[in-house]
Amino acid sequence: MMIEINSVNKIYNEGTPQAFEALKSIDMHIDEGEAIVLSGVSGSGKSTLLSLIAGLDKPSSGKIIVDGELISKLPDLHASAYRAKTVGVIFQHFNLLESLSVEENVMATLIPSGFDMITIQEMTRKSMALASISHKATTDVKSLSGGEKQRCAIARALVHEPKLILCDEPTANLDRANSLKFIEILHSLHNMGKTIIVATHDPLFESLSFVRRVIHMRDGAIGNE
Amino acid sequence: MNEILLSNEVIVYLLSETLLYLLLFIAFLVTLGLLKKWNFNAFTAEQFILENRSYLVMTIIFFVILLKVVLLPYFVYTIDNLSDLIPGAMCGAGVIKANGYGNPLLILKIIILFLSGLWLTVNSIDLGAKNYPYLKLKSWFFVFIFILLSTEFALDILYFTHIETSNPVSCCSVIFGQIGGANGLPFGLDIPKLMILFYLLFLLLVLAILADNALLTIVASILFASISYYAVVYVFGTYIYELPTHQCPFCMLQDHYYYIGYLVWGLLFLGVFFAIDSAIMYYFFKINSKALKKISLILLGLFVLLSSAYIAVYYIKNGVFL
Amino acid sequence: MLGKRLMNSTFLHFLTLLLFKQKSKHIGAVLISVIIIFLLSAVLFISSSLQHSLLSTLKTQADFSVSRVQAGKSVNTPLEWVDKIMEINGVSKVAPRVYGRYFFTPRENAFLVVGIDFFDEQNSEELKKLVEQLDLKTFLSSEGMLVGEGVKKFLSAHYFKDYFTFKTPQGSFKKVKISQTLPIKANLIANDMIIMPIDLAREIFGMEEDEVTDVTFNVPNDAEWDNIITKLHLMFYDVRVVEKREIKKAYENLYNYKGGLFLILYLVTITTFILILYQRYSMVYSTERKEIGILRAIGWSIKDILKLKFYENLTIVLVSFILGVILAYLYVFIWDAPLLSQIFLGSANLSNNVSFTPVVEFGLLGSIFLFYAVPFLAAVLIPAWKVAVTPPKEAML
Numbered sequence: 001m002m003i004e005i006n007s008v009n010k011i012y013n014e015g016t017p018q019a020f021e022a023l024k025s026i027d028m029h030i031d032e033g034e035a036i037v038l039s040g041v042s043g044s045g046k047s048t049l050l051s052l053i054a055g056l057d058k059p060s061s062g063k064i065i066v067d068g069e070l071i072s073k074l075p076d077l078h079a080s081a082y083r084a085k086t087v088g089v090i091f092q093h094f095n096l097l098e099s100l101s102v103e104e105n106v107m108a109t110l111i112p113s114g115f116d117m118i119t120i121q122e123m124t125r126k127s128m129a130l131a132s133i134s135h136k137a138t139t140d141v142k143s144l145s146g147g148e149k150q151r152c153a154i155a156r157a158l159v160h161e162p163k164l165i166l167c168d169e170p171t172a173n174l175d176r177a178n179s180l181k182f183i184e185i186l187h188s189l190h191n192m193g194k195t196i197i198v199a200t201h202d203p204l205f206e207s208l209s210f211v212r213r214v215i216h217m218r219d220g221a222i223g224n225e
Numbered sequence: 226m227n228e229i230l231l232s233n234e235v236i237v238y239l240l241s242e243t244l245l246y247l248l249l250f251i252a253f254l255v256t257l258g259l260l261k262k263w264n265f266n267a268f269t270a271e272q273f274i275l276e277n278r279s280y281l282v283m284t285i286i287f288f289v290i291l292l293k294v295v296l297l298p299y300f301v302y303t304i305d306n307l308s309d310l311i312p313g314a315m316c317g318a319g320v321i322k323a324n325g326y327g328n329p330l331l332i333l334k335i336i337i338l339f340l341s342g343l344w345l346t347v348n349s350i351d352l353g354a355k356n357y358p359y360l361k362l363k364s365w366f367f368v369f370i371f372i373l374l375s376t377e378f379a380l381d382i383l384y385f386t387h388i389e390t391s392n393p394v395s396c397c398s399v400i401f402g403q404i405g406g407a408n409g410l411p412f413g414l415d416i417p418k419l420m421i422l423f424y425l426l427f428l429l430l431v432l433a434i435l436a437d438n439a440l441l442t443i444v445a446s447i448l449f450a451s452i453s454y455y456a457v458v459y460v461f462g463t464y465i466y467e468l469p470t471h472q473c474p475f476c477m478l479q480d481h482y483y484y485i486g487y488l489v490w491g492l493l494f495l496g497v498f499f500a501i502d503s504a505i506m507y508y509f510f511k512i513n514s515k516a517l518k519k520i521s522l523i524l525l526g527l528f529v530l531l532s533s534a535y536i537a538v539y540y541i542k543n544g545v546f547l
Numbered sequence: 548m549l550g551k552r553l554m555n556s557t558f559l560h561f562l563t564l565l566l567f568k569q570k571s572k573h574i575g576a577v578l579i580s581v582i583i584i585f586l587l588s589a590v591l592f593i594s595s596s597l598q599h600s601l602l603s604t605l606k607t608q609a610d611f612s613v614s615r616v617q618a619g620k621s622v623n624t625p626l627e628w629v630d631k632i633m634e635i636n637g638v639s640k641v642a643p644r645v646y647g648r649y650f651f652t653p654r655e656n657a658f659l660v661v662g663i664d665f666f667d668e669q670n671s672e673e674l675k676k677l678v679e680q681l682d683l684k685t686f687l688s689s690e691g692m693l694v695g696e697g698v699k700k701f702l703s704a705h706y707f708k709d710y711f712t713f714k715t716p717q718g719s720f721k722k723v724k725i726s727q728t729l730p731i732k733a734n735l736i737a738n739d740m741i742i743m744p745i746d747l748a749r750e751i752f753g754m755e756e757d758e759v760t761d762v763t764f765n766v767p768n769d770a771e772w773d774n775i776i777t778k779l780h781l782m783f784y785d786v787r788v789v790e791k792r793e794i795k796k797a798y799e800n801l802y803n804y805k806g807g808l809f810l811i812l813y814l815v816t817i818t819t820f821i822l823i824l825y826q827r828y829s830m831v832y833s834t835e836r837k838e839i840g841i842l843r844a845i846g847w848s849i850k851d852i853l854k855l856k857f858y859e860n861l862t863i864v865l866v867s868f869i870l871g872v873i874l875a876y877l878y879v880f881i882w883d884a885p886l887l888s889q890i891f892l893g894s895a896n897l898s899n900n901v902s903f904t905p906v907v908e909f910g911l912l913g914s915i916f917l918f919y920a921v922p923f924l925a926a927v928l929i930p931a932w933k934v935a936v937t938p939p940k941e942a943m944l
Binding site: 284 | 850
Binding site: 051054056057076077079080081083084085087089091095096097099100104107108109111112113114115116117120156160 | 556557568841844940
């Protein structure tokens with residue numbers, strides 16, 4: 001899982017007076033199995049960069065290559081297949097489907113992939129166990145606590161066994177105890193060989209043993225390594 | 226004219242066609258925009274919007290074709306019902322001939338369905354690639370189909386507004402049959418020769434499909450489709466009606482023959498469509514679709530089986546052929 | 548290709564789940580849909596059932612009826628025409644008829660009085676059945692008549708319970724006993740009808756013994772029909788010929804006309820409906836947008852979302868359709884359509900209570916389905932697309 005980011009720019013509202021350069025000529029290289037942290041205040045561009053790597057958005061110029069595949073210019077059908085197979089995203093606000101249960105939320109990722117029901121149920125079970133949320137499988141998400149929602153989001157992000165895990169401000173809505181638990185889970189994921197990128201300004205992430213690099217970002221550019 | 230227009234089926238039919246045409250018109254306008262401004266390599270927000278709009282076009286086309294597949298038999302059903310109001314017409318055949326627009330309309334409908342099916346295939350292939358290689362091709366293709374669709378819509382309105390309930394029309398026995406002394410069969414074929422040709426062409430088509438020979442498949446399909454038309458009207462039909470002089474493609478769509486006509490014509494159309502579709506995919510796009518070939522073989526096989534069954538059953542019941 | 552991915556069962560399973568958990572979103576659309584389908588189906592059921600009954604009664608009628616005209620009006624026809632007509636080749640079952648409208652003054656209501664020869668073979672199946680059930684001797688010895696439901700009710704209301712006194716054109720009175728009421732099943736035709744022996748009818752209308760109202764006959768070979776009409780005109784200079792096929796056409800036109808009127812009304816309703824739908828589904832509910840955004844973020848393509856929306860809407864359409872049709876069926880064929888039936892039967896003459904015979908053809912259901920489903924799906928197509936293509940990032944903020 002090698003990630004190459006070459007001269008990536010992202011400008012919102014291009015051509016209008018409200019034009020805003022969110023990312024300026026970003027170059028980055030991430031090795032397989034590496035765990036890195038993008039740190040910086042909100043508005044520094046780290047979330048934007050993350051969403052580009054996740055294929056959720058497209059850069060205004062430049063290239064993003066993941067595992068040899070140019071994902072910055074993929075048509076929707078392929079971009080979504082990329083997300084469904086290779087990437088697991090954990091969002092700051094969890095972004096779960098409130099009206100469904102934990103199990104159903106986790107399953108949702110697998111539905112378009114064409115697996116049969118039995119395989120899906122098996123994968124869901126495994127993933128929920130990994131995230132320690134199996135005991136709440138049939139509970140509706142809206143009645144979960146913050147920490148439990150986070151674990152549900154983790155289960156969902158892992159169910160398809162992606163090689164790349166992206167986390168956007170994962171601990172922003174958690175208390176310290178749950179934040180530490182989250183970091184533990186990340187550690188075990190790192191041990192499984194997954195590539196991990198965390199965008200956060202939580203100081204807890206500044207000095208983790210398994211994190212190889214902490215990349216500081218400011219005003220859309222990389223500060224110092 | 227008024228009674229025709231006020232009949233329930235015609236109102237429903239024309240209303241549906243109008244709504245579909247409106248949607249298609251929107252798709253047409255969007256396609257024009259796509260043709261003008263499409264540039265896959267641009268990273269602009271505009272290009273992104275265009276990619277989204279291309280989804281609108283394909284959604285509309287998909288929806289429309291789905292409904293047109295339903296509207297074609299419904300059109301036939303409407304026509305059949307109108308035969309009560311028009312003197313001399315015993316089935317749809319007479320109603321179609323009530324004015325000069327009927328036949329072209331029907332043929333155009335079939336052609337449009339066919340081309341739309343092909344469009345969906347090209348679209349599928351285009352989406353499968355990573356850089357929309359066939360976007361311009363499929364857009365121009367749609368523009369062409371849209372011209373045909375506009376003609377169809379115009380013909381729809383012209384046809385239904387020009388049916389005179391005071392002019393008697395001929396019944397199918399006159400149009401297709403031998404009452405007027407007309408032979409009807411091309412190239413002076415007679416029934417036995419027609420049947421031999423029918424089964425031979427079927428064999429040829431099957432072999433062409435199995436041998437993955439795209440060009441031969443296309444040619445054989447067209448030949449087989451033409452021969453089948455004559456075979457169904459002049460031979461198989463007579464066994465369905467159990468009357469050697471009753472040669473009509475429409476009467477078999479009525480309820481007293483258990484609507485078998487829909488099955489017969491449907492199987493033929495779909496079988497030929499999938500055969501040509503898979504051949505085109507292979508020849509132009511180098512994609513070999515086993516599934517499509519299988520489906521077309523099954524459908525064509527069922528068609529031949531079903532039609533032949535009527536002859537077989539009649540022979541078994543009566544010991545002679547008609 | 549298309550077919551395979553469309554039928555993915557896990558997809559459908561997930562969809563059903565989603566739909567189920569979000570039913571409140573769609574209740575409004577379903578409700579309006581059911582009402583519209585219900586009304587439409589009820590109207591079409593009634594009209595097709597009526598048409599069916601009328602046409603099947605018509606089937607048993609004679610092909611032709613001829614009468615004499617004078618100054619453009621039908622007048623009493625000479626009985627001797629019967630023999631002359633019988634001589635024409637290809638004619639069968641020649642039967643004279645005596646009937647007319649008897650006006651009950653001063654109320655201005657009318658009964659249809661039909662005189663039949665009870666010993667003759669009857670042309671109409673209905674009459675045949677009736678005659679078979681009668682005890683002819685008792686019936687004919689007392690001067691009696693058979694009356695339809697509407698007539699019976701009307702006469703009772705005017706204090707004529709067991710008999711009725713007719714006033715003949717000559718000014719004399721004729722008292723006739725009400726022997727029996729015609730079965731309710733025949734109400735469509737027989738409601739305001741009175742059947743009596745032919746001579747009695749003649750008395751009441753002041754007709755001579757050698758006069759009849761018209762003569763009916765059949766011509767089995769339809770190729771001969773035009774010929775026969777020409778012959779008739781040659782035979783009698785003052786004849787009017789009424790053909791059954793013209794009546795049939797007229798009935799069909801009548802029902803298409805009345806049905807067509809309603810359909811135009813529906814066009815207006817449906818247009819409003821489409822506009823409301825378009826509006827409602829266009830209003831990008833932030834929750835739905837967010838949910839779709841989430842699905843896109845976790846790997847659902849635009850195509851997948853479109854599939855989702857398509858199935859969602861199709862389900863709404865199917866459920867509404869089935870509910871609406873079933874309700875209409877119950878209303879028309881089980882409860883006999885109170886209110887609506889009056890509009891169709893036109894309570895012009897005597898009040899009529901008709902029970903509708905269930906006649907449902909697939910073509911009719913197909914028409915109702917298309918009429919509803921096409922506008923509905925067309926209206927939600929663009930809003931569905933709009934929601935499906937919102938960039939996931941935007942939708943989640």
